[in-house]
Amino acid sequence: MSMPVMALFTRALRQEARLVRTYLIRVGLLVFVLFAVMSAQAQAAFVGAPGLMFFGSLVMINFFFITFVGLGLFASAITEEKEEMTLGLLRMTSLSPLAILFGKSTSRLLSAALLLAGQFPFTILAVTLGGVSMTQILAAYCTLLAYIVFLANVALFCSVICRRTANAGGFTGFIILAFFCAPSLGKMSLDGLVWLNVISAASLLYGLFSGLFLLMGRASPFDKLIRIMRTGFSEPAIDFQVISNILLGVVFFLLAWALFDLCTRQQKQAAPARALLVKRTSRLRILGAGRAWRCALAWKDFFFLSGGVVAAAIKFLAIGLAVGISFYIAWTVEGGRVDLEFAGGTAMIVSLITLGIELVACGTRIFHEELKWKTLPSIMVLPFSPGELAYRKLLGCAPALIPHLAVFAIGVCLAPGPFFETLGEMLTEMWGVVFVVTIVLFLHVLVYFSLIVKRWALLLTIGVFWIGGMIFGTIISILSMMMISFGGGQDPIAVFTIMLFTALTIWIHFAIGWRLRKEAGA
Amino acid sequence: MSQPTSPPADPPVETRPILDVDHLTYAYKNRVALAGVTFSVMPRSIHGFVGPNGAGKTTTLKIMATLLRPRSGTVRVFGHDVVTRYKQARRKMGFMPDHFSMYRQMTVFEYLDFFGAAYGLTTAERDKTIKDILSLTDMEGRQDDLIKGLSRGMGQRLALARVLVNDPELLLLDEPASGLDPRARIELMEILKELRRMGKTIFISSHILSDLGTLCDHFTIIDRGRVKFTGPVEGLLHTEGELESYDLTLAEESEAASAAVGAIEGVREVSREQGGPTYRVTFDKEKTGVGAVLTAAIQNGAQIVSFQPCAAKLNEAFMNLTEPGVPT
Numbered sequence: 001m002s003m004p005v006m007a008l009f010t011r012a013l014r015q016e017a018r019l020v021r022t023y024l025i026r027v028g029l030l031v032f033v034l035f036a037v038m039s040a041q042a043q044a045a046f047v048g049a050p051g052l053m054f055f056g057s058l059v060m061i062n063f064f065f066i067t068f069v070g071l072g073l074f075a076s077a078i079t080e081e082k083e084e085m086t087l088g089l090l091r092m093t094s095l096s097p098l099a100i101l102f103g104k105s106t107s108r109l110l111s112a113a114l115l116l117a118g119q120f121p122f123t124i125l126a127v128t129l130g131g132v133s134m135t136q137i138l139a140a141y142c143t144l145l146a147y148i149v150f151l152a153n154v155a156l157f158c159s160v161i162c163r164r165t166a167n168a169g170g171f172t173g174f175i176i177l178a179f180f181c182a183p184s185l186g187k188m189s190l191d192g193l194v195w196l197n198v199i200s201a202a203s204l205l206y207g208l209f210s211g212l213f214l215l216m217g218r219a220s221p222f223d224k225l226i227r228i229m230r231t232g233f234s235e236p237a238i239d240f241q242v243i244s245n246i247l248l249g250v251v252f253f254l255l256a257w258a259l260f261d262l263c264t265r266q267q268k269q270a271a272p273a274r275a276l277l278v279k280r281t282s283r284l285r286i287l288g289a290g291r292a293w294r295c296a297l298a299w300k301d302f303f304f305l306s307g308g309v310v311a312a313a314i315k316f317l318a319i320g321l322a323v324g325i326s327f328y329i330a331w332t333v334e335g336g337r338v339d340l341e342f343a344g345g346t347a348m349i350v351s352l353i354t355l356g357i358e359l360v361a362c363g364t365r366i367f368h369e370e371l372k373w374k375t376l377p378s379i380m381v382l383p384f385s386p387g388e389l390a391y392r393k394l395l396g397c398a399p400a401l402i403p404h405l406a407v408f409a410i411g412v413c414l415a416p417g418p419f420f421e422t423l424g425e426m427l428t429e430m431w432g433v434v435f436v437v438t439i440v441l442f443l444h445v446l447v448y449f450s451l452i453v454k455r456w457a458l459l460l461t462i463g464v465f466w467i468g469g470m471i472f473g474t475i476i477s478i479l480s481m482m483m484i485s486f487g488g489g490q491d492p493i494a495v496f497t498i499m500l501f502t503a504l505t506i507w508i509h510f511a512i513g514w515r516l517r518k519e520a521g522a
Numbered sequence: 523m524s525q526p527t528s529p530p531a532d533p534p535v536e537t538r539p540i541l542d543v544d545h546l547t548y549a550y551k552n553r554v555a556l557a558g559v560t561f562s563v564m565p566r567s568i569h570g571f572v573g574p575n576g577a578g579k580t581t582t583l584k585i586m587a588t589l590l591r592p593r594s595g596t597v598r599v600f601g602h603d604v605v606t607r608y609k610q611a612r613r614k615m616g617f618m619p620d621h622f623s624m625y626r627q628m629t630v631f632e633y634l635d636f637f638g639a640a641y642g643l644t645t646a647e648r649d650k651t652i653k654d655i656l657s658l659t660d661m662e663g664r665q666d667d668l669i670k671g672l673s674r675g676m677g678q679r680l681a682l683a684r685v686l687v688n689d690p691e692l693l694l695l696d697e698p699a700s701g702l703d704p705r706a707r708i709e710l711m712e713i714l715k716e717l718r719r720m721g722k723t724i725f726i727s728s729h730i731l732s733d734l735g736t737l738c739d740h741f742t743i744i745d746r747g748r749v750k751f752t753g754p755v756e757g758l759l760h761t762e763g764e765l766e767s768y769d770l771t772l773a774e775e776s777e778a779a780s781a782a783v784g785a786i787e788g789v790r791e792v793s794r795e796q797g798g799p800t801y802r803v804t805f806d807k808e809k810t811g812v813g814a815v816l817t818a819a820i821q822n823g824a825q826i827v828s829f830q831p832c833a834a835k836l837n838e839a840f841m842n843l844t845e846p847g848v849p850t
Contacts (some may be wrong), residue, residue: 271626271670279629281666289632292648302552304627373621378684381587382640383612521590 008095008103016111026118032467033058033122033267039474040129047232049131056229058123059140061466062116063225067176068459069112074155075168076455077105078264082163088267097260101156101253109152116144128466131231140228140235146245148220151176153252159257161263162271165455183217185325188332195332272373276310277303297379305365311423313444314401319354323347323407344415347407355404356439362397363443364457367512368450371519380520386513430494437501444508451515524806540565540692540723546595548581555581555746557597561742561752563692563725568718570738571727574844579727580620583696586725587617597599599692613641616685620696620727626670630661630680633669634687641688655683659713675706682713695726695737697702699733711737735836736828743843750843755831758839765790767804767835768812770819771827775799786810786818802832 016022040054081087081104090100120141126132155172162168190209194201217223224241228234278288287310293299302308326346331338367390370376379389412419424433442465449464450457479493539562546559556578563569568762573579584590586597588608597604602611625633631652638648656662659679664672672680678698685693695714699707711733714724730736735755736740742752751758772779780801784792789810793802803815812829819826 131562273625274668277627279666280631291645292632292635292639294639294642296636299639300625300636304625373626374621375625377584377587377589377617377619378623378637379640380589381612381617382637383609385609512716517589517591521584 005096005099006102008090008099009107012032012107013110016107022111026115029115029119030122033119033503035470037125037129040126041241051126052131052136052231053227053284054129055123055126055137055140056130058119058126059144059225059229062119063147063222066112066116066144066151068422068462070148070151070155071169071173072165072456072459073108073112073395074105074152075159075172076110076165078159079162079165079168080455082264082267083165085267087264091264094494098257099158099266101257101260105152105156105159105256109148112148113145116141116148120486133233135237136228136233139233139235140225140238142237142242143221143224143228144156146242146249149249150221150245150252151249153256155250157252157256157259160260167273171518180222183213183220185329186213186216188329192328192332215240219248221245235259272304272369274304275307276314276396277308284462294461295392295395297382297392298396298398301366301393302399302404305369306362306400312400312403315354315400316406319403319407320352322354323350323411326350341418344411344413345418347411348419349411351404351407351411355408358401358404358442359439360446360458363446364399364450366393366397366450367447367516368457371451376516376520380516390512390516396461430491430498433492434497434501437498437505441501441505441508444505444512448508448512449513451512451519538565539563540600540627541725542596542598542599543582543586544596546582546585546597547593548578548585548590548747549593556592557707557747559744559747559749560595561749563723564723564740565691565723566718567740568714568724568726568738569732569740569742571725571742572729572731572734572840573744576746577744577844579744580696582744583617583694583725583727587694589617608666612692613688615694616688616690617694618681618685618696618698620700624669624677624680624684627668629668630672631654631665633680634683637684637687643688651687651689655686658686658716659683660704660709666679675702675709678702678706678710678748682710684718691721691723693722693724693726695724695732697727697729699728699730707733718767730799731836731840735832743840745844751839758836765804766807767802767832768815768829769795769832770801770803770815770829772799772801772819773825773827776819776822776824779819779822782818782822783815786814789815824837 036054036058040050078087078100095103101337110328120137123137123141124134126137127134130400151172154175155168158168158171158175159165162171186209190199190206190213193199194206199206218240221241224239227235236488276287278284280290282289287297287308289303289308306312307314323343323346326349327343330346331344367376370379373465381384426435442461444456445464446461449460453460476493476497483493525740541563543559543561546556547554548556571582585592586599586604588604588611591605599611600614602608602614604611625636627648628636634652634655635648638651643651652665656665659682661676661679661683664676669677669680669766682695682698685695698714699710702710707730708823714726714737718724726734726738738755740752740754741758743750743758758850770783776799780794783801783803784849786805788806789803790803790806791804794800795802805811805815816826816829
């Protein structure tokens with residue numbers, strides 16, 4: 001039966017069913033599940049409840065995978081049409097907004113759900129390994145399916161109201177983060193207010209908000225999964241979390257539908273964001289990009305990719321705020337028994353996390369943006385080699401790291417002892433160097449993937465490192481055990497890892513240059 | 523006793539080609555895009571590069587602009603090989619691709635300032651250069667506009683301005699007039715003529731033969747990766763036989779001038795074109811030439827606006843030289 005409202009939806013499903021990629025992903029996932037089952041079977045002699053361990057790790061991997069996919073795949077459902085200026089063409093057809101939403105988003109949701117459902121029969125094998133019951137498996141998959149419905153529709157809503165995929169992804173991330181953190185942060189704030197005698201623990205306000213935060217906590221799929229993994233879990237598979245997540249998903253879908261017409265009525269030309277950069281005609285021109293530096297590519301990337309001085313200042317304040325919140329949480333939990341050294345440690349950890357996020361963002365965007373907006377040929381004809389071009393662009397990303405490094409430096413000043421202790425350990429232990437080399441390799445792989453795929457470079461990189469890490473980790477574990485049994489240390493393995501990763505990094509380094517030349521001429 | 527022979531002297535610099543394309547080949551996987559393309563571009567000329575879709579125009583331009591490496595053959599820009607000495611070659615030329623690729627979040631000034639700095643110009647040099655090229659492209663009032671707000675015509679002007687930032691001697695323009703309305707196209711052609719007067723050499727690829735007919739003094743016609751014709755525009759029209767056709771546009775209608783031109787021996791036909799005081803003059807080049815036609819018109823009081831090979835003849839030459847159908 002042909003229904004106009006389902007036309008795009010069925011077309012999307014048919015299209016996906018014809019793609020070889022779809023089956024490769026499914027087969028890859030199942031091979032991984034079977035590999036994990038076999039590993040758990042092999043470990044059965046050494047660990048208790050190997051089935052639960054295998055199942056727990058699989059469920060958590062699925063959870064994080066869904067979250068990452070949600071931020072990318074689902075959030076681009078409508079924005080990709082906006083960016084490619086094709087949404088107007090879709091709207092000119094007889095397709096209704098509902099049909100477009102079904103076709104662009106619900107089809108993706110169904111594909112992701114199918115990917116999850118495909119694992120189910122194989123996951124039941126975990127029962128035979130021991131430590132996990134059928135109830136737990138059913139409950140976990142129901143939780144994940146409900147979470148997918150919620151996430152996909154939150155992302156769809158963001159995709160409808162935002163003009164760019166990056167913004168939609170960011171907004172989705174913010175909502176999801178708030179969804180997960182609000183119960184605990186809210187409860188802590190409430191307790192803080194009680195501790196400061198602002199409100200009473202017996203007041204109606206406290207009771208109301210406590211109840212609300214408790215309810216929000218029960219809707220969290222993460223908390224539910226933690227509960228499922230506990231031995232003796234016996235809650236029903238379909239509970240408040242499942243129902244609330246699906247209902248919230250429906251609410252966000254309805255919101256997206258209601259706002260679709262309003263948000264897509266005018267087709268605006270897609271262009272990269274200028275963000276907070278003011279023009280030189282403005283009174284606040286000191287906050288603008290000013291004149292191009294001698295190293296023009298660095299200037300361009302600092303101001304027009306990383307956001308310039310204003311964005312750096314905002315990042316500094318945001319990291320400071322994150323440190324403050326973390327410190328406040330610890331202070332509340334510990335009842336005021338935390339010192340400046342703890343604050344320094346918090347600043348270092350938070351700034352390292354944000355530094356990682358910034359590096360990943362730079363790595364994903366540094367060349368991808370040039371490809372996306374077709375500007376690569378115009379810079380590739382500048383009188384530089386591809387290598388020089390890449391390094392000059394990297395130089396532009398460097399100032400964007402200053403806010404993170406500044407907070408880190410403050411952390412070092414507050415807690416010099418722990419810092420130098422950790423640094424010393426890293427320098428003396430070979431594995432510290434392995435860690436740094438791995439990060440450099442990760443960033444190179446990320447940059448390379450950003451040049452060959454339109455989207456999901458980060459997801460692909462994480463996937464490659466995850467699977468590669470599992471295989472390489474197994475080999476390294478076997479080698480380590482062999483070395484130890486022969487009375488040797490682990491240093492030769494670390495040196496081998498460093499050499500291998502460095503060689504891979506150099507190889508990818510040249511591959512990036514080759515790819516840049518290819519893309520410029522494409 | 524015979525005179526001692528001296529080695530042949532180098533031709534004067536002005537007559538040496540500044541761009542030499544020699545037996546260029548390129549293939550996309552198994553599809554041959556260029557099969558031994560050879561031609562050269564003379565200094566201070568406007569060289570039209572014409573061919574049907576898929577003929578290999580953009581591939582040739584990308585190789586010339588150092589964006590693609592040829593399978594075999596060479597391209598030399600001012601003697602610099604575009605593969606081995608690409609940095610020197612890039613400094614001598616400016617390339618304007620066929621798509622609207624700009625940093626749309628920048629203002630016009632920021633965009634030009636960025637490319638000026640990338641080519642190593644000082645701030646003072648950039649100020650002067652940007653002022654000059656904005657004046658040339660008639661964009662003086664738009665320097666603080668965001669690029670994303672510019673019309674297609676303005677965008678093409680800005681793209682041309684960007685190409686001029688490093689004052690290159692050779693401009694490679696890929697379909698600069700595509701997507702422009704007639705006014706914007708005419709204005710762009712005027713800018714290109716002005717650039718030639720300033721001593722630039724322009725290599726321009728386009729589908730719009732009527733534009734090229736009024737602009738170019740040399741042509742290369744390419745079809746299915748092979749050069750079908752290369753040389754001065756007169757040579758292209760000669761391939762048609764002994765007759766040449768020119769469009770003579772006067773400031774106002776002049777029957778006397780028309781009659782005088784028609785009376786020249788060898789002139790086969792003088793026909794009035796519709797829509798203005800333009801006459802199509804067809805003559806036998808063996809018996810007379812453009813000089814005689816122009817002299818007769820001027821002597822009879824005509825004020826000449828333009829005198830150029832007629833576009834219809836270019837169309838015919840193009841159709842005769844290229845094969846029908848789209849290459850697969």
